[in-house]
Amino acid sequence: MLRESGRTIDREFNIDALVKPSQEIGVDGGRVLLDFAEALLETDVAELNRARSALSAELGPAAVAAASIIAGNFTKNDRIANGIGIPSDPMFIKASEDFRERLGLMKFRSAQNTFG
16 A cells, blocks of 8 residues: 555655665655554553654654554454455455565465465
8 A cells, every 4th residue: 555655646665664674665754653563563562652752753643643543444454354254356466466475475374365
């Protein structure tokens, strides 16, 4: 979705940065957003609080709420789709061929539900 969003505004984002933290993603506040997303997936509350504070300082308090809502929505959608066995749309599979392997998406256990 990030790549397609960039295309709609005639901007290219570096999706490799999603799995290679040393790279710049090209999104305003991208580093703090990625740090926040990573902290959401871990169990260290102090790190999550630090990531929240950094995100708020760089992009404002509303960004913390927006990023949290987006992360929660994506997680919910993925879990529901996996839970009831909804495969990815063939159009998405074709459009994502060029980056699925590069980003290591096939290593996730849930990939077998859609791509296996």
